[in-house]
Each structure stands twice: as C-alpha cells, then as structure tokens.
Amino acid sequence: MQQKCINYLKKVDANTDLLVKRFSELVELSSSTPKSGEDDDVHPQKGMNINVIATSTLALESNASNIVRLLEELLLITRSMKEQWILQRLPNSVADLEDRYKEQEIGEYEQRNEILEGMIGELMDRITKVDYMGSSA
Amino acid sequence: MKDDIPIKLDPGLVTQSSFKDAFQVNPESLSLFQILGRINHERSEQFLGLTEEELANEVMNEKIDEKLRRQREQMGDGSGKSDKERFVNVFEDVNEESLANITGDDGDQELIDNDQELEQEETEESLLKKLAIEKEKLSQFHKNKGELLKLLQSSLNEASLSLDFVSLLVTSVRPNVGKTSMSSHLKQFVPLGSLNSDRIGIDESATHGKLQNVEVNQKALVSWKIDSLTRIIEMVNQKSRNLVVEAGKEKRYFQDLHKLSITKSLNYENGNEKQYEEVLFKIGEREIGIKYGYQDSGSRYRLDRGVAALEKSKGTGELAFRHHKAGTATTIMNKIMVKIFEKIDGEFAMVSESKVNNNDDDDDDEVNENMETWQKVQWEIKRARNLVFEEELFYQLIKEAKVLLPYGAKIVSNRKISIELEDQLIEIIYVTIEKDGSENVKKDEKDKNDNNNDNNNLKADYVVNFLKLMLCHYHKTNVYETNNNGVVSGNLIPLLLRPLIGKFNHEHFMKRLIRHLIDLYRQEDVGYQPKVIDDQGKVIYSVPGFVTNVVEIKIGRDETRHQDVFKKVTTPSRSIIRMQFTGNGKEAEKQEVVELVVKTSSEKSYCDCLVNLKLAGVLDVNFSDVVEIGRCLKWVTTQYF
Numbered sequence: 155m156q157q158k159c160i161n162y163l164k165k166v167d168a169n170t171d172l173l174v175k176r177f178s179e180l181v182e183l184s185s186s187t188p189k190s191g192e193d194d195d196v197h198p199q200k201g202m203n204i205n206v207i208a209t210s211t212l213a214l215e216s217n218a219s220n221i222v223r224l225l226e227e228l229l230l231i232t233r234s235m236k237e238q239w240i241l242q243r244l245p246n247s248v249a250d251l252e253d254r255y256k257e258q259e260i261g262e263y264e265q266r267n268e269i270l271e272g273m274i275g276e277l278m279d280r281i282t283k284v285d286y287m288g289s290s291a
Numbered sequence: 292m293k294d295d296i297p298i299k300l301d302p303g304l305v306t307q308s309s310f311k312d313a314f315q316v317n318p319e320s321l322s323l324f325q326i327l328g329r330i331n332h333e334r335s336e337q338f339l340g341l342t343e344e345e346l347a348n349e350v351m352n353e354k355i356d357e358k359l360r361r362q363r364e365q366m367g368d369g370s371g372k373s374d375k376e377r378f379v380n381v382f383e384d385v386n387e388e389s390l391a392n393i394t395g396d397d398g399d400q401e402l403i404d405n406d407q408e409l410e411q412e413e414t415e416e417s418l419l420k421k422l423a424i425e426k427e428k429l430s431q432f433h434k435n436k437g438e439l440l441k442l443l444q445s446s447l448n449e450a451s452l453s454l455d456f457v458s459l460l461v462t463s464v465r466p467n468v469g470k471t472s473m474s475s476h477l478k479q480f481v482p483l484g485s486l487n488s489d490r491i492g493i494d495e496s497a498t499h500g501k502l503q504n505v506e507v508n509q510k511a512l513v514s515w516k517i518d519s520l521t522r523i524i525e526m527v528n529q530k531s532r533n534l535v536v537e538a539g540k541e542k543r544y545f546q547d548l549h550k551l552s553i554t555k556s557l558n559y560e561n562g563n564e565k566q567y568e569e570v571l572f573k574i575g576e577r578e579i580g581i582k583y584g585y586q587d588s589g590s591r592y593r594l595d596r597g598v599a600a601l602e603k604s605k606g607t608g609e610l611a612f613r614h615h616k617a618g619t620a621t622t623i624m625n626k627i628m629v630k631i632f633e634k635i636d637g638e639f640a641m642v643s644e645s646k647v648n649n650n651d652d653d654d655d656d657e658v659n660e661n662m663e664t665w666q667k668v669q670w671e672i673k674r675a676r677n678l679v680f681e682e683e684l685f686y687q688l689i690k691e692a693k694v695l696l697p698y699g700a701k702i703v704s705n706r707k708i709s710i711e712l713e714d715q716l717i718e719i720i721y722v723t724i725e726k727d728g729s730e731n732v733k734k735d736e737k738d739k740n741d742n743n744n745d746n747n748n749l750k751a752d753y754v755v756n757f758l759k760l761m762l763c764h765y766h767k768t769n770v771y772e773t774n775n776n777g778v779v780s781g782n783l784i785p786l787l788l789r790p791l792i793g794k795f796n797h798e799h800f801m802k803r804l805i806r807h808l809i810d811l812y813r814q815e816d817v818g819y820q821p822k823v824i825d826d827q828g829k830v831i832y833s834v835p836g837f838v839t840n841v842v843e844i845k846i847g848r849d850e851t852r853h854q855d856v857f858k859k860v861t862t863p864s865r866s867i868i869r870m871q872f873t874g875n876g877k878e879a880e881k882q883e884v885v886e887l888v889v890k891t892s893s894e895k896s897y898c899d900c901l902v903n904l905k906l907a908g909v910l911d912v913n914f915s916d917v918v919e920i921g922r923c924l925k926w927v928t929t930q931y932f
Binding site: 180184204205207208210211214215218219221222225226229232233236237240241274275277278280281282283284 | 515523552794798
C-alpha cells in the first residue's frame with residue numbers, strides 16, 4: 155500500500171512536471187521573434203526561416219497534444235486511485251465473519267439455530283403428515 | 292678422436308617457433324609505409340598536431356605502465372602459492388631448526404636461522420595483506436564489469452533503436468536497403484518509406500539579401516504560426532471540454548459504485564437484519580466486476596458462475612449492471628413452482644400449488660423511477676442472485692431425481708420433474724414469469740386452487756421452502772468439506788428430495804403397518820384388542836369397553852437432538868412401535884414387550900423401509916413386508932401371551 159501511494163505521488167509529480175515543461179516550450183515556440191542571444195550575427199533572419207517555422211509549428215502542435223495526453227493520464231490516476239480505494243476497503247470476509255460470531259452473536263446464533271431446527275422439522279412434518287386413521291388406503 | 296663439433300641449438304627453434312603467431316610481424320621488419328599505416332590505425336589521428344613533448348610523455352607513461360604490470364605479475368606469483376603450501380614451508384623450516392638443535396650445531400648458525408625465520412614471517416604477513424588487497428580488487432573488477440555490461444546492453448538497445456529509425460528513414464529513398472536492417476516489429480506496424488527528412492538549412496535566398504522577398508516571407512510565416520496557434524487553442528478547448536465531461540461521468544460512476552459498495556444489503560432473518568457486502572473485483576484493466584453467485588458459500592453449480600460486470604454507461608456515466616442474461620434480465624424471472632396432486636376417486640386432482648409471484652420478501656421494492664441508479668443496480672443484483680439460486684435448485688433437483696427413478700421420481704421434461712408417492716403426485720416445474728405479472732399457469736387451475744382449503748394450499752409452498760433450505764444446507768456442507776478437508780469430493784448428489792420422499796414413504800408405511808396391526812388384533816382368535824396411542828400420547832384407536840386383554844400399541848419417534856440443525860431432517864426417519872400386552876390371566880408383572888423398529892435399510896438410504904421385530908431374548912428378525920410382520924406377530928402372540 156505504501157509503495158502504491160509513493161508510486162501515485164511520483165507519477166503525479168512527473169506528470170505535472172512534464173506539463174509545465176511542455177507548456178513553457180509551447181510558449182517559447184509560439185513567439186514569432188527568434189530567441190535572443192542564440193543566433194549568430196551572420197544570419198539575422200534564421201529565426202524566421204521557412205523550415206524553422208515549419209518545424210516549430212509542428213512542435214507546437216505536438217506539445218499541445220502532449221499536454222492533453224498528460225492531463226488524461228492524470229485523470230486515469232484518479233480513476234485507479236478510486237478503484238483501489240473501493241476494492242481495498244472490502245473486508246476480509248472470513249475474518250469479518252469470525253469476528254462477528256465471536257464477539258456478540260454466538261448466543262443469538264445458537265438461539266436462531268434452535269428456532270430453525272424446530273421450524274424445519276415442523277415444515278417437514280407438515281409436508282409429510284399422514285393421518286393414520288384416514289380413509290384412503 | 293677429439294673432433295668435438297659444437298652444435299648450437301637455437302632456443303627459438305624449439306620454444307618460440309611452435310608458439311609463433313603467424314600474424315605477428317616483427318615491427319622492425321616493416322616498411323615505413325606499413326609503419327605509418329599502423330600508427331595511423333592505432334592512434335586514429337593524423338601526424339599533424341604531433342609534438343615532441345607529447346611523444347615523450349607517452350613513452351614515459353608506457354614505461355610506467357610496464358613497470359606496474361611487472362610488479363603485478365610478481366605479486367601474482369606470490370599470491371599464486373596456496374596458503375597450504377606456505378604453511379608447509381614454515382613447518383619444514385621449524386623442523387630443520389629443531390633438528391639442528393638436537394645435533395648441536397653452533398650458535399651462529401642458529402642465529403642466522405632465526406633471522407631467516409623472522410624475515411620469512413614478515414614476508415608471510417605482507418603476502419597475506421597483498422592477497423586481501425588482490426581479492427578486493429578482483430571483486431571491484433567484477434562489479435565494474437557488471438556495470439559496464441549493463442551500460443553496453445542499454446547502448447546496444449539504443450543503437451538498435453536508432454538503427455531502426457535510420458533504416459526507416461533510408462527506406463524512403465532506397466526501400467530494399469533499409470528493409471534489411473529494419474526490425475520485424477517496425478516492418479509489421481509501420482509502412483515503408485513513411486518517414487522522410489529534409490535539411491533545415493539556411494535559406495540561400497534569405498541570406499543573399501533579397502530583402503523584399505524576405506519581408507513577404509516573414510509575414511506569411513507569422514501568419515502560419517498564428518494559424519497553428521489558433522488551431523492549438525481550438526483543440527485544447529475541445530479536449531478540455533471532453534475531459535470535463537469525462538471526469539463528470541467518472542465521478543458519477545464512482546459515486547454510484549461507492550454507494551453500492553458501502554451500502555450493506557439487508558436480509559431479513561427472524562426479524563433480524565443480516566448485513567452483507569457485495570463482492571467486487573477487477574476485470575481486466577478498466578472494468579469492475581461483481582460476484583453475486585453462491586460459489587463462495589459452497590455452491591458447485593458451474594453453469595452460471597454468477598459473475599457480472601459493473602460498467603459505466605456510455606452516455607451519462609451511470610452505473611450499469613451487465614451479465615450474460617442481459618437481454619432477458621429486465622423482463623423475465625424464473626422460479627420453481629411446486630404442484631401437489633392427490634388421488635381422489637382414482638384420479639389425480641391438484642390440491643396445492645405454490646405461489647410464484649410475490650412470495651419473496653424482496654418483491655416489494657420494485658424498480659421505480661424515483662430510485663437512484665445504484666439502488667436500481669442493487670435491485671438487479673438481488674434479482675440476478677435469486678435467479679441463479681432458482682436455476683441451481685432446479686439443476687440439482689434434476690440431478691437428484693435421476694437416482695430416484697425407482698422411487699417414483701420422473702423427469703418429464705427439462706423443465707419438469709414429477710414424483711409419484713402412494714396417493715400423491717408432486718410436480719416440480721421450472722416456470723418462466725413475465726415481469727408484468729402474467730405467468731404460464733392456466734386460469735382455471737388457479738380458480739380450482741382458490742377453492743381448496745388453506746392448509747393444503749400452503750403445502751406446496753412448504754415444499755418449495757423446504758427444498759430451498761435443503762439447497763442452503765447442501766451449500767453449507769460443501770463449504771464445511773472444503774474448509775476441513777481441502778478437497779472437493781467430486782460429483783456428489785445433492786440431498787434435497789430424498790429426505791422428503793423418505794419421510795413420505797416412512798409415514799405411509801407406518802400408516803399401513805398400524806392399520807394392519809389393528810386389523811390383526813381385531814380378529815377374534817388372537818385374543819387381544821388393540822389400543823393405539825400416537826407419539827403425542829393421544830389414543831387414536833380403541834375398542835370401547837375393553838380394559839383387559841388389550842394390546843397397547845405405542846408409536847414412538849426417534850427424537851435424538853442434534854447439534855446440527857439439518858441433522859434432524861437429513862437422518863433417515865426411524866419410528867418405534869412398542870406393543871404391551873396386559874391381562875388374560877397372566878401375572879401382572881410379566882409384561883412382555885414386543886418392539887417394532889421401522890427404519891431404513893442403512894444410514895445412507897432414505898426411501899426404503901425395513902422393520903425390525905424384537906422380543907427380548909427371543910426374537911430379532913427383519914421384515915420388509917407388512918403382511919409377513921402380521922403373520923409373525925400373530926404367531927408370537929399366540930405362542931407367548
């Protein structure tokens with residue numbers, strides 16, 4: 155259980171981290187002027203090159219879909235957490251039953267047993283009752 | 292004579308030539324070009340940047356390396372000697388010393404010996420130390436080797452991935468070349484030539500100062516970017532809306548599921564609420580299943596395992612219960628119905644019929660629109676549970692009826708069993724009821740049914756309840772068996788009908804027997820008059836006026852109490868008839884008692900009857916026929932009383 159918690163936390167952390175990264179990349183790429191300090195003086199128009207723009211738009215879109223996918227993954231994490239919670243809070247049935255009978259209901263159980271015994275016997279007698287002195291042979 | 296001819300033996304011929312590597316060439320015999328080529332190959336760099344200092348350094352390093360290597364070899368020799376060997380050496384030294392002492396060598400010699408010994412010890416210690424260091428080094432080496440191998444493996448993996456990538460890239464230009472080095476997985480899933488590349492270079496036109504063009508270009512490019520940005524915005528918006536909807540659905544589903552899982556279903560049992568929780572588990576990756584069948588409580592019914600999926604309905608995310616009978620589940624319910632016929636004037640007439648509608652306590656909470664989803668699902672689970680129970684009951688009944696053929700049980704069709712007992716006929720029918728209340732029972736039969744008295748009317752219901760209880764008992768014994776023995780005894784025939792039929796037979800046999808006894812003693816030549824007292828102590832037959840010469844026929848029941856509730860019904864019936872003879876001038880104390888024990892032939896059989904006649908000290912005989920018992924009794928009476 156502990157390990158699972160840690161895993162969940164790790165995954166959430168990793169995903170949020172990636173989300174922020176992708177988003178900052180997206181913002182960076184969406185600017186229409188070249189990044190300062192990176193380009194050399196020889197090619198002042200490098201940032202506006204047709205190929206560079208084409209790749210950067212592609213990168214933009216892939217980043218956006220990446221963000222969406224990460225969000226979906228986060229949703230999946232909550233889902234599996236819910237699943238875990240619902241499935242794990244179920245009692246260990248045998249132990250549960252034992253406890254139940256141990257603690258309080260032994261007396262009640264026996265009493266019920268007696269009643270049931272009487273009743274099932276009567277049920278059978280009623281079904282199979284035959285009048286010994288009855289008319290039909 | 293003395294012509295000594297010296298023959299020189301070149302050791303190289305003997306030792307080295309045989310180990311000579313054919314490919315090892317003496318470096319001094321190589322030509323300059325060959326040397327240059329070799330150096331080029333070894334150093335993988337040109338001679339261009341070579342300086343004298345560097346070369347000097349290199350030579351120095353090589354020398355140092357050589358030295359180190361030699362030292363290590365020496366150490367290796369030292370450590371190569373095993374410990375045992377060394378100890379043997381030491382032992383021998385000591386021995387020599389003692390021998391020297393005995394023979395009385397002079398002291399100088401002794402001193403020298405001692406010195407040698409000290410030296411030897413020192414070297415011994417240092418050797419051990421060295422050995423330890425060597426071992427450490429070795430383990431370190433193995434560790435490093437492991438790490439290196441790991442790294443190599445991962446790099447190999449990555450290399451093959453990149454090879455895949457590159458080969459895919461190549462296939463766009465030369466399909467056949469790329470295809471050979473592609474992995475089969477990639478070949479299978481990615482079409483050839485689907486990856487292409489282009490050089491992102493510096494646009495010649497832009498750099499060559501065609502400024503006008505560049506400006507136009509720039510505007511176009513900016514618009515591209517804006518266009519792509521708006522597209523992204525749209526997509527993200529759309530997806531976010533979808534996600535919100537999806538999250539909503541998820542929330543709804545899990546709320547329902549949660550409520551279902553924490554709400555304990557209530558079962559009424561002697562007015563006490565018994566609580567149980569649903570058994571949920573995961574099916575595959577994304578679905579949650581529910582177990583509603585009785586396998587865990589001991590059922591071995593394998594045709595319906597009682598498993599269903601709790602799925603999320605597509606539109607709203609509501610909880611939905613889906614099992615394999617989904618198509619029919621909402622409209623149809625199957626139930627066991629029992630009809631009892633009695634022979635009146637040689638014909639069977641129905642006297643009792645079990646109710647099939649609303650005889651369960653759960654029918655009061657029908658599905659209605661006000662119910663929450665999870666409540667509806669809960670209701671459906673409950674119904675499926677009842678359904679599977681009835682289904683199993685009938686299945687087990689058929690299974691048991693097969694072995695009861697000699698006792699009047701008949702499987703009429705795959706939905707009907709009939710059991711003929713003396714003057715009664717019990718029919719067990721598996722009926723299908725439409726949920727709107729109409730059932731396939733004929734109307735006139737129903738009317739006839741209403742005319743009968745209440746006691747008989749309930750009899751069929753009693754039978755149904757009895758059978759259900761017996762199935763529960765069967766389940767219980769199964770659980771007990773598996774818990775205690777851990778083994779499942781294979782094809783056990785369930786014990787449902789047999790106690791009932793056995794009891795029927797027993798009672799009817801008793802009836803015949805009693806009547807026969809009465810008839811017997813009413814005959815005048817026997818000399819006794821019968822008086823029958825039933826198990827409650829009530830006189831059910833007597834001839835008025837007689838006080839002497841009376842045979843008291845007392846019916847007794849085997850009333851041993853059992854720990855197990857069902858033991859009483861699952862043990863075959865057993866009755867005892869005691870006959871006490873009084874009067875006829877014999878002394879009053881001498882009250883001989885004849886005992887008739889009516890039982891089954893063995894503990895395991897239910898449906899046959901056997902009578903054991905016992906007269907203390909005289910007789911102990913078994914009969915199975917009423918007339919024979921009568922004959923014997925008559926003889927006994929005239930003989931002994």
